[in-house]
Amino acid sequence: MSDETYRSLEKDGFRALLSVDAGRVVLRSRRGTEMAPAFPEIVAGAAQLLGATALDGELIVWNAAGRLAFERLQNRLARRGAGAARASEEWPAHFVALDLLRLSGTDTTGWPYRRRRAALESVFAARRLSAPWALCPSTTEADVVREWLTRASVGMEGVVFKRLGDAYRSSVRGWQKY
Structure with missing residues (x-):
């Protein structure tokens, strides 16, 4: 792996796309x-x-022990209205941002990942995003990846490898997962 490869932790959750436009929020699988x-x-x-921002990410739910609770996340999908509101209080979901697809109306999918990641980090810092938002950890350092993989599991599925110079891909083709 070269330093031209981006590495991020893969969570045990649901992949999701989120779009915010003129106060309208769309959250889809x-x-x-x-x-x-x-x-x-x-x-x-x-x-x-x-406004006019879109993210690619993953929905997750943590349990009381600080581990990812995929079964709780699955149970949330069927709930609506008051049931969903109660579930959000008992088992709140978080959106782990993996990629930036649109920023203030500008389509970022053609940008190299390096630039999209920097813009995503800038949004998190400038907006001081807090729960339910989380920025997916990332590194270009192989030693950090080895450390991630030797930690006690908290529900991580593995590590995804992407090229820093690549444009956004809507599928996982071209990505490597360990």
Whole structure:
């Protein structure tokens, strides 16, 4: 692996696309299933984001022991209305941002990943994003990846490798996962 390869932790959650436009929040699975009604805390948290912004990420739920609770996340999908609101209080979801697809109306998908990642980090810092938002850890250092992989599991599926110079890809083709 060269320093031209981006590495990030892969969480045990649901991949999701989030879009904020003129106060309207759309939260969908990668296959297009509408998920916003099941995750009102994510929709409410979108007020922290800039308008005309879109993110690629993963929805996760932590349990009391600080581990990812995939079964709790699965149970959240079928809930709507008051049931979803109660579930969001008991088992709040977080949106782990993996990539920036649009920023203030500018399509960023053609940018190299290095530039998109820097812009995403800048959004997190400038907006001081907090729960339900989380920025996926990343590194270009192989030693850091080895450390991630030797830690006690907290629900991580592995590590994803992407080229820093690549444009956004809507599928996982071209990515490597360990």
